[in-house]
Amino acid sequence: MSDSPSNTDSSNNLDELRETIDQLDTDILRLISERAACAQHVANVKLSRDKGTVFYRPEREAQVLRRIMALNPGPLDSEEMARLFREIMSACLALEQPIKVSYLGPEGTFTQQAALKHFGESAISLPMAAIDEVFREVEAGAVNYGVVPVENSTEGVVNHTLDSFMDSSIRICGEVVLRIHHHLLVADTTRRDKVSRIYSHPQSFAQCRKWLDAHFPHAERVPVASNAEAAKLVKTEWHSAAIAGDMAAKLYGLTLLTEKIEDRPDNSTRFLIIGNQDVPRSGDDKTSLVVAMRNQPGALHDLLEPFHRHQIDLTRLETRPSRSGVWNYVFFIDFKGHHEDPQVAAMLEEVRLRAAEVKVLGSYPQGVL
Numbered sequence: 001m002s003d004s005p006s007n008t009d010s011s012n013n014l015d016e017l018r019e020t021i022d023q024l025d026t027d028i029l030r031l032i033s034e035r036a037a038c039a040q041h042v043a044n045v046k047l048s049r050d051k052g053t054v055f056y057r058p059e060r061e062a063q064v065l066r067r068i069m070a071l072n073p074g075p076l077d078s079e080e081m082a083r084l085f086r087e088i089m090s091a092c093l094a095l096e097q098p099i100k101v102s103y104l105g106p107e108g109t110f111t112q113q114a115a116l117k118h119f120g121e122s123a124i125s126l127p128m129a130a131i132d133e134v135f136r137e138v139e140a141g142a143v144n145y146g147v148v149p150v151e152n153s154t155e156g157v158v159n160h161t162l163d164s165f166m167d168s169s170i171r172i173c174g175e176v177v178l179r180i181h182h183h184l185l186v187a188d189t190t191r192r193d194k195v196s197r198i199y200s201h202p203q204s205f206a207q208c209r210k211w212l213d214a215h216f217p218h219a220e221r222v223p224v225a226s227n228a229e230a231a232k233l234v235k236t237e238w239h240s241a242a243i244a245g246d247m248a249a250k251l252y253g254l255t256l257l258t259e260k261i262e263d264r265p266d267n268s269t270r271f272l273i274i275g276n277q278d279v280p281r282s283g284d285d286k287t288s289l290v291v292a293m294r295n296q297p298g299a300l301h302d303l304l305e306p307f308h309r310h311q312i313d314l315t316r317l318e319t320r321p322s323r324s325g326v327w328n329y330v331f332f333i334d335f336k337g338h339h340e341d342p343q344v345a346a347m348l349e350e351v352r353l354r355a356a357e358v359k360v361l362g363s364y365p366q367g368v369l
């Protein structure tokens with residue numbers, strides 16, 4: 001078939017456009033390489049100042065991403081652009097020092113997804129079997145950072161994580177929020193019309209309860225330790241399906257029978273980045289505290305009054321049973337601001353006078369991505 005004049009025009013045009021893209025790629029390549037070399041210089045400067053230095057700077061990375069999002073002219077949306085820059089920074093940092101991150105495993109969990117979202121794909125991520133193991137690895141210095149879930153918008157707080165902070169010297173260095181999409185997954189061998197058993201983590205069952213009641217009212221729901229574990233089990237049984245996320249589906253080669261079955265479309269989980277580092281101000285920060293109050297009337301009011309007076313914005317308040325005599329009431333409090341902000345420092349001073357004990361778990365940049 002011969003080209004019509006207009007086809008020839010458009011193919012000439014296509015050739016030109018592709019030439020432009022090649023030229024742009026050459027420029028991007030040169031610029032990324034220059035950026036990487038610059039990051040290596042930064043590493044040398046840091047090393048010359050302090051041999052045991054930490055190369056990773058959470059506050060600086062947050063500033064870089066926020067700046068890119070503010071400058072982004074489109075047509076790519078700002079989150080997409082920030083994700084690209086996230087990966088560039090991750091690769092640059094890996095040149096300085098590959099960052100090691102432990103997370104609540106096994107491989108394929110949402111926590112791994114959160115770890116990679118925060119640190120980028122160049123980070124080395126190591127699965128742990130339980131939340132307290134993630135804490136232990138960080139405390140022992142076996143890894144640079146850890147990632148643990150702390151609250152879900154549908155199911156509430158992850159108590160294991162809060163409890164682990166009570167007996168630990170670990171700091172919070174960052175947060176990351178992940179939209180959680182659950183899918184109904186099957187294997188090639190699954191008889192799709194005969195699904196009589198569904199595996200998943202109890203939290204995921206809870207987040208998909210209405211959908212399951214409507215579509216699989218008679219299937220047996222079998223709770224397992226993780227969504228990744230559920231995905232693995234499906235491979236061995238022709239009458240079973242699993243509820244899990246994209247990473248687990250990819251890892252175990254499963255098919256998405258129905259996508260996004262979570263009851264609430266805004267279902268999301270917040271994860272904490274834990275480490276041994278005190279993070280300087282980034283300009284848009286949050287602080288987490290654990291506070292023990294004596295068991296007396298008005299204790300909670302006394303605790304919150306200085307927050308109100310200093311106009312500090314609380315973002316979360318949780319109560320946990322105490323595990324020692326002194327710690328009658330234990331409150332976990334998140335608020336906007338950094339502990340070095342003068343207003344926050346003044347407020348903390350007053351809270352310290354009223355409480356039996358105050359521990360600043362960390363000030364860290366608000367999640368960017």
Ligand SMILES: C=C(O[C@@H]1C=C(C(=O)O)C=C[C@H]1O)C(=O)O
Binds near residue numbers: 042056060061089
């Ligand atoms: C280059 C630096 O070190 C690391 C790499 C960064 C980057 O690639 O932009 C930013 C912060 C650090 O995690 C720096 O501190 O500026």
